[in-house]
Amino acid sequence: MLQAVLQTDTVLLPERLVDLLRLGEFGVVGEFIAGLIAAFLVANIMLIMTAIAGPWAKRKIRARFTDAIAVNRVGPAGLLIIIADAVRLMSKEIIVPEGVDRPAWELAPIVVALSALLGFAVIPMGSGIHVADPEVGVVFVFAVASLASIGLVMGGYASNNKFSMLGGLRAVAQNIAYEIPLVLVAASVVIFAGSLQMSEIVAAQQDTLISLGVVDIPMWFAIINPFAFVLFLAANMAEIGRNPFDTPEAPNEIVAGYQTEYSGIYFVLFYLGEFIHIFLGGAIIATLFLGGPAGPGPESLGFVWFLVKIWAVFLLTQWMRSAVPRVRIDQLIEIGWKGLLVLSFLNLILTALIVGVITV
Amino acid sequence: MSTLEEPEVEPDGLDIDAVHERLGDRVLDTEEHINAPGIIIRADEVEETLTILRDEFDFDYLACVSAEELPDRYETIYHLKQFADPTRELSIVVPTDRDRPISQSAAHVYETANWHEREAYDLIGIEYDGHPNLKRILLPDSWTGHPLTDDYNQDKPQVVSYKAHENPLLEHTKEDDGETMLINIGPHHPATHGVLHLKATLDGESVVDVEPDIGYLHRCEEQMCEQGTYRHQIMPYPDRWDYASAGIINEWAYARAAEDLADIEVPEYAQILRTMGAELCRMAAHFLALGTFVLDVYGEFNALSMYAIRDREKVQKLLEDLTGQRIMFNYLRLGGVAWDIPEPREQFFDDTRQFINEDLPESMDEVHDLLTDNEIFQLRCVDIGVLPPKQAKQYAATGPVARASGIDMDLRRDDPYGYYPELDWEVVTDDGCDIFSRVMVRVREVEESAKIVDQCIDLLEEWPEDEREIQANVPRTLKPDPDTRVYRAVEGAKGELGIYIRADGTDTPGRFKIRSPAYCNLSTLPVMAEGDFVADLIASLGSIDIILGEVDR
Numbered sequence: 001m002l003q004a005v006l007q008t009d010t011v012l013l014p015e016r017l018v019d020l021l022r023l024g025e026f027g028v029v030g031e032f033i034a035g036l037i038a039a040f041l042v043a044n045i046m047l048i049m050t051a052i053a054g055p056w057a058k059r060k061i062r063a064r065f066t067d068a069i070a071v072n073r074v075g076p077a078g079l080l081i082i083i084a085d086a087v088r089l090m091s092k093e094i095i096v097p098e099g100v101d102r103p104a105w106e107l108a109p110i111v112v113a114l115s116a117l118l119g120f121a122v123i124p125m126g127s128g129i130h131v132a133d134p135e136v137g138v139v140f141v142f143a144v145a146s147l148a149s150i151g152l153v154m155g156g157y158a159s160n161n162k163f164s165m166l167g168g169l170r171a172v173a174q175n176i177a178y179e180i181p182l183v184l185v186a187a188s189v190v191i192f193a194g195s196l197q198m199s200e201i202v203a204a205q206q207d208t209l210i211s212l213g214v215v216d217i218p219m220w221f222a223i224i225n226p227f228a229f230v231l232f233l234a235a236n237m238a239e240i241g242r243n244p245f246d247t248p249e250a251p252n253e254i255v256a257g258y259q260t261e262y263s264g265i266y267f268v269l270f271y272l273g274e275f276i277h278i279f280l281g282g283a284i285i286a287t288l289f290l291g292g293p294a295g296p297g298p299e300s301l302g303f304v305w306f307l308v309k310i311w312a313v314f315l316l317t318q319w320m321r322s323a324v325p326r327v328r329i330d331q332l333i334e335i336g337w338k339g340l341l342v343l344s345f346l347n348l349i350l351t352a353l354i355v356g357v358i359t360v
Numbered sequence: 361m362s363t364l365e366e367p368e369v370e371p372d373g374l375d376i377d378a379v380h381e382r383l384g385d386r387v388l389d390t391e392e393h394i395n396a397p398g399i400i401i402r403a404d405e406v407e408e409t410l411t412i413l414r415d416e417f418d419f420d421y422l423a424c425v426s427a428e429e430l431p432d433r434y435e436t437i438y439h440l441k442q443f444a445d446p447t448r449e450l451s452i453v454v455p456t457d458r459d460r461p462i463s464q465s466a467a468h469v470y471e472t473a474n475w476h477e478r479e480a481y482d483l484i485g486i487e488y489d490g491h492p493n494l495k496r497i498l499l500p501d502s503w504t505g506h507p508l509t510d511d512y513n514q515d516k517p518q519v520v521s522y523k524a525h526e527n528p529l530l531e532h533t534k535e536d537d538g539e540t541m542l543i544n545i546g547p548h549h550p551a552t553h554g555v556l557h558l559k560a561t562l563d564g565e566s567v568v569d570v571e572p573d574i575g576y577l578h579r580c581e582e583q584m585c586e587q588g589t590y591r592h593q594i595m596p597y598p599d600r601w602d603y604a605s606a607g608i609i610n611e612w613a614y615a616r617a618a619e620d621l622a623d624i625e626v627p628e629y630a631q632i633l634r635t636m637g638a639e640l641c642r643m644a645a646h647f648l649a650l651g652t653f654v655l656d657v658y659g660e661f662n663a664l665s666m667y668a669i670r671d672r673e674k675v676q677k678l679l680e681d682l683t684g685q686r687i688m689f690n691y692l693r694l695g696g697v698a699w700d701i702p703e704p705r706e707q708f709f710d711d712t713r714q715f716i717n718e719d720l721p722e723s724m725d726e727v728h729d730l731l732t733d734n735e736i737f738q739l740r741c742v743d744i745g746v747l748p749p750k751q752a753k754q755y756a757a758t759g760p761v762a763r764a765s766g767i768d769m770d771l772r773r774d775d776p777y778g779y780y781p782e783l784d785w786e787v788v789t790d791d792g793c794d795i796f797s798r799v800m801v802r803v804r805e806v807e808e809s810a811k812i813v814d815q816c817i818d819l820l821e822e823w824p825e826d827e828r829e830i831q832a833n834v835p836r837t838l839k840p841d842p843d844t845r846v847y848r849a850v851e852g853a854k855g856e857l858g859i860y861i862r863a864d865g866t867d868t869p870g871r872f873k874i875r876s877p878a879y880c881n882l883s884t885l886p887v888m889a890e891g892d893f894v895a896d897l898i899a900s901l902g903s904i905d906i907i908l909g910e911v912d913r
Contacts, residue, residue, distance in 0.1 A: 066666035162543045166565070166894075243659055244736055252551040252656045253895050322663040325736045328895045329565055 012130050013038040038131045043117050045129075049307075050275040053314060055085035061315060065322035094264035101158035108158060108258075109266045111151030112273030118144040119280045122198050126293020126302020130199070137198035138190060138288075142183055145239070145280055148273065149175040152248065155270070156258035167257015170329050171241070171248035177336030178238035178245075181344040185232045188344075188351035189221050189288045202292035222289035228347050229289050233316070235340055236281045238332070241274070243321040247329045278317055282310030374448040379417060383409060394620050394846035396439070396449030403456045406464035407490070410438065410452065414469055418442050419450060420753050422470035424847060424875035426860040427480035429509050434461040434486050438473075439847045439860070439875075443753055443767055446775045446856075451847070456486060465491035472756035475883050483508040483582075498575040498912060508583060508871075540568055547576050551656050551898045554908030558885075560897065567889050567897050572882055577912040585872040590618055590838040591694060594872075599688040601874065602910040605644035605672065606853040608637040608683075611692040616777055617848035617859035618694055621840045627829040628779070629820075630696040635779040636816035637691060638850075639809040640679050645853035646760075646802045646809075647672035649905040653799065654731065656902035657740055664730050671723045674715050681708055694838070696831030701820060712817050716810045727803055732796075741796035745888040745900035748793055755884045758877050759855025760805060761904055763789045764797035771851040783815045795896075795903040802905070837867050847875075854878045854905060874913055878906040 014034040017023065021037075023030030056071060056079060063070030071078030096102075122137040124130040134140055149172055156168015190196055193204040209219040222229040238245035248257045259270045286292055286309035293302030327335065376397050380387055386405050391398040401409050413419040419440040427436045438452040456463045465488035466473035477488045478497040485506035488494055496503060502520045505512045545551070545558040552558070555576035561569040581597055588594040598610035612634060619626060626634075651668030658664065676686055681702050683691040691698050701708050731737055747757065752765040762769060770787040772780040788804040790797035842865030849858030855877025864870030881904050888904075889897040 062661050066663045067670055068666060162541060243662075246659060247895075250895070251660055253898050255549060318661075321659065321661050323730065325658045325662075325734060325740055326895075327736055328740060328893055330893060331739060 012133055013041070013128060014131065016128060035131070039121065042120050042125075042129065042131055045125075046117060046120060046276050046279060047272070049279060050272055051082050051086065053275050053279075054271060055082045057314075058318060061318045062322060065319065089268045090265055092264040092267075094266060095261075097160060097261050099160040100261065101160070104154045104158035105261075106266070108151045108155030109262065109269035109273065111154065112148050113269045113276065114273075115144050115147035115151065116273050116276035116280050118147075120276075120283065123280075123283045123287055124198050124202050124292050125283075126304075126306045127300050129303055133197060133199045136196050138186055138196045138201070141198075141280075141284060142179070142186065145277070145284075146175060146179055148277060151273070152258050155262070159258070159261040161261050163254040163256075164258050164260045166254045167248050167250075167260070170250075170254075171258060173329070173333060174238055174241070174245065174248060174336070177333050178235045178340065181231065181336065181340040182235040182239055184341075184344040184348050185228050185235065186284075186288060188225065188228050188348045191348075191351050191355050192221060192224070198287055198292075202287060202294070205291040206294060218291055218294060220289060220291045220294075225347075225351065228351070231340060231344055231347060232285065232289065235336075235344070236285060236313075237317070237320065238336065240277045240281045240317070242278065242317040244324040244327050245332055246321075246326055247332055250326060278314055279310050282313030285313055286310055374417075374450070376450075379413070379450070382412060382416065391453065393451050394844060395848060396451045398437070398451040398453050398845075400453045400455065403454050403463040404489075406438075406452075406454055406466050407469055410440075410466050410469040413440060413450065413452070417450075418444065419448075421446070422466070422472050422476075422756055423449075423849065423856060424858050424860060424873070425466070425473055425476035425480060426847070426871065426873040426875075427484040427486050428862060428871040428873075429484055433458055434463075434484065436463055436477075436480060436486055437845075437847075437860070438466060439858070443769050446769060446771060446849075449847075451845075461486045462489050463487070464489050465494075467491050470756065471751075471754040472880055472883060475879065482506070485509055496575075498578040500575070507580070508586075539563060545897075546573075550660070551901065552908075553652055553902070553906060556882075556906070556908055556911075558897070558901070560894065562894060565893050565895075567892055567894055570886050570889050570897060572885055574879075574882070574908070574911050577908045579909075579913065581913040582872050582874055585614075585874075586869050589867045590622065590840070590869070591834070591836065591867070594618070594869075595692060595694075596688065596690050599690060600909060601876065601913060602645070602853060602857075602878070602907045603687060604648045604853075604907050604909075605676065605679075605687070606641045606907075607687065607689040608634070608641045608679075608691055609645075609850060609852050610857060611689065612638055612778070613848070613850045613852065613857040613859050615692045615694060616850055617846050617861050618838075620848050621844060621846045621861055621863060622694070622834075622838050624695045624834055625832055626695055627832055629823055629828050630830045630832075631779045632816050632819050632823075633697045633700070633830065634692060635783070636813050636820070637679070637682060637689075637697070638778070639812045639816070640675050640682070641689075642853050643806050643809045643813075644672045644675040644679065646806045647675065649802055649853075650727070650731075650799070653899075653902040653905065656898050657737065664727070667723065667726060667730075671719070674719060678708075678712055678715065681711070693831060693834075695834040696829075700828060700830050705821070709817055709821055712813065716814050716817075720806075720810055724803070724807065732800065732803065738796065740895075740899060741794065741799065741903075742792070743794050744892060744896045745795040745903060746793050747884055747888050751887045752793075752884065755887065756880045757855070757884050758880065759852065760798055760801045761855065761881045761884065763787070764801045765793045766791040771849055771856060775849070777850060779816070779819075780812070783812050785811050785815075795899050798903040798905075839863075839865060839867050841865065842870075849875065852877050854907065854910065855881055857910075876910045876913060878904075878908075878910040879913075882906050882911055 017034035017037055018030055023034050059070040071081040074080040074084055119141045121131045122140050152171035153168040156164045193201040205220050207219045208216040210217045241248050262270055290309050293306040295305030386401050386409050387399050389400040419442055421441040421443045423441045424439040434456045436454040440450045442448045454463050463486055465477055477491055480486050481494055482496040482498050483506055541562045543560050545560050547555045547557045557573040559571045560567055585594050585597055594614055595611060598614050599607040601610050647668045651665040654665045680686050683689040747765050749765045749767055752762050752767055768789050773787050785808045788801050788808060790801050840863035845862045847858055847860040849856045857877055858875030860873040861869045862871040888900040
């Protein structure tokens with residue numbers, strides 16, 4: 001993977017750090033340290049975003065949808081609730097139910113949170129924030145993101161609780177049904193871009209499609225192939241388990257499913273994992289369909305545009321949550337296998353044909 | 361001063377002589393209850409007699425089963441009605457021996473008798489021979505004694521050894537047979553709307569069997585009412601049965617029964633106030649039902665449930681203006697209401713009109729836009745949780761649950777009381793029999809209630825100032841004649857809310873029995889949910905709209 005990193009012409013964050021901190025003289029060890037620092041930085045960006053999203057933004061957004069007010073007492077606009085909530089959640093007792101499968105039970109939240117964080121390693125976030133750029137970036141990001149379902153089924157199975165068990169099984173059934181369409185739609189983007197590398201995919205969307213006077217419509221894949229974009233958005237909703245596809249949790253049916261028995265910091269990890277998953281979903285959508293960090297203004301603003309895009313996806317999930325009923329598990333599987341899968345195959349074949357015709 | 365005439369309670373069209381003739385020797389004696397003729401039969405001929413009455417005389421509706429202890433005997437009364445005309449009533453009285461209170465069960469004739477007889481067994485101690493599942497329903501299995509009997513010692517603590525209670529769920533955690541899985545939904549579960557326990561047997565995700573286990577919120581309401589005086593002390597209790605905004609309707613149920621018992625005429629003006637208050641309560645209750653149901657189907661962070669609560673709040677505000685209370689209204693009095701419209705009257709009329717004519721149509725559009733036109737919602741609700749009319753009658757489902765199964769019965773029209781007969785409104789029914797119909801019936805009933813309130817407002821506004829009589833003359837102490845009995849019901853937010861009172865000559869009731877609509881409606885849950893998915897079970901439960909305070913009393 002390191003070799004792949006070195007071959008690209010884009011400057012990655014670890015390389016910058018090597019230059020900045022003069023770690024070059026330590027050779028591979030220096031690069032390794034730079035990589036660790038880079039990963040630490042990116043992980044912290046994600047943690048901060050989750051901290052804003054979970055206790056504050058989510059409540060505020062929902063309040064706007066539901067004619068409510070939400071947090072407004074602690075600090076300006078209720079912002080200090082983030083600290084209050086963090087202290088509250090972390091100081092809660094960790095209750096370990098009788099008869100849990102201890103190693104699996106404790107590992108599950110960590111797997112869920114880590115798998116989502118790992119995905120960000122290959123995402124180009126603009127302004128030079130890009131940890132690694134392997135040639136198989138797209139494959140990598142889907143592979144690690146789907147590790148989360150292992151965490152979910154581990155948590156569900158190890159909890160020794162029937163609701164959790166049902167939740168874990170639902171999570172697996174759902175992820176299998178929706179990951180195939182997800183990857184197939186991503187493959188159509190790969191056919192367009194001609195590369196699995198994230199930086200190449202972003203680069204392929206930089207050109208202008210049409211120029212309408214002062215406004216240049218960029219060649220984002222969401223504009224070139226809106227059909228694939230919508231498919232991907234739908235499959236992504238199921239992949240991150242949000243309304244209308246939040247059946248693995250479904251608090252009103254199976255009492256939050258796989259996370260029923262978790263409390264204290266384990267619960268925080270599960271929640272963290274879920275939020276980072278939403279953001280990772282947003283990051284993948286931004287990279288594959290919305291030109292990554294592209295946007296008006298100087299290139300150094302890229303990171304801002306990137307954040308705007310993933311927060312837009314986050315907003316969409318909250319909007320759906322406020323407005324759309326939850327589908328039943330059998331209906332969900334049916335939509336996945338009979339609807340999305342067929343459509344995504346169709347999309348793939350059409351894309352392949354069109355790209356083939358253009359290149360010939 | 362004109363007073364509204366209470367409709368004749370004569371069972372018009374019911375040929376009581378034909379019943380006597382057909383039953384022949386089975387009729388031991390007859391008695392006269394205020395609401396219906398009573399026929400006394402032998403304790404071992406219950407099933408036979410009721411089958412004849414059901415099949416040949418069209419008594420397809422067992423409204424209530426009330427049991428009581430009398431000095432020399434135990435008695436079970438089956439209050440029979442007809443869905444086609446609920447004013448045709450007949451009481452079947454089954455006396456049993458004091459020493460050996462065993463009576464034949466009616467559970468094979470009417471499904472609804474199953475739960476009613478369990479309750480009678482639980483609280484009174486009458487044993488029902490042939491009952492499929494005769495065990496306690498409201499009290500825990502470990503209870504000793506039957507609390508509504510005379511020799512029951514209330515002061516004696518119920519001692520349950522730790523050993524016996526070590527694991528209260530022991531019997532519910534029995535080994536699964538490999539094919540199916542037993543899960544306990546509740547008593548603490550987000551979708552049970554209170555403390556309800558559903559023993560659900562699942563095969564994968566589908567429900568093979570579900571058994572509601574109730575009684576967690578049993579507060580001895582009947583016993584408390586038996587200890588209160590008719591005139592003042594009972595009226596606050598009904599607010600606490602269906603506490604989700606339907607207080608005035610509950611109060612009316614008691615008022616109607618007690619006023620019939622004591623022969624009190626209510627002034628017309630007070631009837632209009634009652635009608636308006638009751639319909640405001642119905643709207644608030646239906647909004648809450650809608651909001652909580654939406655929670656079950658949408659998930660916990662959705663806009664529509666909050667919108668429903670917001671609209672309910674507006675009704676709540678009007679009710680607060682009218683009664684001075686938000687939930688526990690205590691507004692009705694025997695023979696009238698507590699007070700008139702608050703001054704300035706115009707303000708109240710304007711606020712109400714504003715809500716009815718401007719806010720409500722807007723929020724109804726919103727409901728249709730977000731809920732009933734939503735395709736995913738239809739996917740979840742159409743043809744799910746089906747309650748066929750026949751089963752609905754068997755289980756004595758009433759209210760929106762029955763009307764959504766195509767049973768055209770509404771006591772406001774069919775057993776008229778209050779000011780309803782003078783007003784222009786319609787009974788909402790739907791033939792869908794599914795969850796969607798139940799939701800639609802409630803939504804449309806809100807609109808009908810708004811029509812009623814609107815007309816009441818007009819009447820109240822035009823009423824001559826010197827004729828605004830809100831209270832009839834009622835003696836300070838009411839002592840109805842001993843051994844008069846009455847069963848009277850009103851159309852509650854959830855269905856037929858009936859009260860059975862036996863007077864014993866004192867100023868407190870000898871027996872006070874509450875026929876709770878949610879109690880009967882909840883017993884239909886197995887019919888709705890078995891064979892569906894577990895998510896549908898939750899949706900069905902939500903669509904029944906139970907209030908545990910009313911179920912457990």
